Amino acid sequence: MAHLHQLNEEQRAAVTAPLGPVRVMAGPGSGKTKVLVARVAELIQTHGISSSKLLAVTFTNKAAGELQERLSNMLGWKASRVWACTFHRQDLTTDLLRKLVKAEQPDLTAADLTATASQLMHNISTVKCSMTTWHAAMPKARADLFRRGAQRVFFIENSEEERRWVEDLVCWFERHMLVDEFQDTNTPQYELVRLLTLPQGNLFVVGDPDQSIYEWRGADMDNMTCQLKIDYPDIQTFILKNNYRSSERIVQTASALISANKDWGRARMQAQRPLGNHIIDVMAYLRLVVGLRDELALLRVINTPRRGIGDTSVDKLLEYAKRMGATLPSLLFGSPLEPGMASASGSSSSSLPPFPAGKQLGLTPKAAESVKHFRQLIVRLRDIASNSSLEDTLAAIVNEVVTAMPLLACCLCGLKVW
Structure with missing residues (x-):
């Protein structure tokens, strides 16, 4: 398989891991995104999974664009069917809202269903950005429906009954989900990943807990180091320790600095590109x-x-x-x-x-x-x-x-x- 030719032994083991939840802990310059792209190819070419059932998620539009380009270089036209996007891409949320509206109003036509879901997305954004109330942000007649939908999708003041409703709602989601830079997920993002992948457990995440830089906006590296193991007890873990980007001196200096960080079982990075x-x-x-x-x-x-x-x-x-x-x-x-x-x-x-x-x-x-x-x-x-x-x-x-x-x-x- 061509997608395996450029991988080292550690990377290949992660890419060819059996189906199920997989966690790749990888330091800088170790080929995190390369492994994720190769895993997409592995799912398609080895396991026969349709590219339209693959969802690859990252955090920035630039990263999503680079991910899509790498997929295109490796997979050709099939890459266009892979859903590569950010957590904030409207398509991802609107698709869930469309399912929610369908459950609430089963008689809507396909066009009305899409329009209603898009309007709900707009109203949710208005409430969040203007710090106003649901009734002030939309017509009163529809405010209760929209508020109920937002509660169920975004877990706002929701009861256990509503949470189970959301879990039932997303059980239709039969995709294999791959997430880059997983150490930067916050609680709602982690919850979304969990709901979209359990109980099947079709999840593949890559990240580096030592590069978690978004704590100021709620990112929690424990999602990767601890919570995954709780929610996915049979998760397979792989650690990539070869750095192909920097010289030995740089890697040694960086390793000395991060050694004071919380110990999550990291392996010592090894430079593969000397001066x-x-x-x-x-x-x-x-x-x-x-x-x-x-x-x-x-x-x-x-x-x-x-x-x-x-x-x-x-x-x-x-x-x-x-x-x-x-x-x-x-x-x-x-x-x-x-x-x-x-x-x-x-x-x-x-x-x-x-x-x-x-x-x-x-x-x-x-x-x-x-x-x-x-x-x-x-x-x-x-x-x-x-x-x-x-x-x-x-x-x-x-x-x-x-x-x-x-x-x-x-x-x-x-x-x-x-």
Whole structure:
């Protein structure tokens, strides 16, 4: 299975875990979202679950967009049927409200049902934002219905009888739910997850209790460290401890800082990207900038640092280049010139050849835009190399592609940090 090829042993174990509740505790740079995306592919390709029955939830629109893009790169058209959204996306709440209204008013047409649910969502928002009463926010004749619905869905002053009513209401929800950054859930969000996944227990969560940063708005990391085990006694737990983002020194420093946090059974993070790897990356950039012919160097740096050109996008570029009888460097940059030389037509080394549209290459719009920016970056660095010393060229590469690494900048460029 292609979705398993890029996973380490720990990640693979989490992705291929049997159906049922799964908890992945993962530190920074350990591939949390990568594991979640691979789990979606695993559910579809190995377990035969329809992509339309998968709900992947995160906290920000940006994160949801990145999640959808990764799914598109891995699954193609099937990704469009996966419900990838935030907890606050109106579709998620409106769908529940539509079911509630149907139970209250079974004779409504489909159009009226949707309109009534949307109106209920609007009224709930009005009450919350204006700090007014239900009767002041909507027509009196419908206020009782709306208030009853809000109580049942949002657990406002609800009795045990009403809570059981909500549980019966959402039993129709036969989706498999996956949640990113689970350590940031608050009590209502956790309750929603619980109601949507029990008793079937089709839940897969990833997160890092040491990165819980939303306590100010009610986030409770105990939802991940303690409450899940209570509500899902048979939950399977996996811990990812390999950090692929930072050097050993950074990982050691971070580990020392978080060791004072509440102990939830964390494993010591292990750096898999030492300083030497960053130096190799910079040298690969240099080889590419100077010659534009080195395909190995190009493959190493095309998504380093990450810029949205994942393995699937690279495979599509390689496949297109092969069909055209070209190498990947020549596809991206044309026939290389020596730095500073002009072609017979007088164009400089900074000119770029025409490039196929992203759709023609099979790339997503975001990946196509990232490829465009990468091509421009390499040409910009090449122009610097044409008119500058090796030291200045290295400094430009470090400045462009390496962040938060003053030690590396000093080593390569002869700078001093006082």
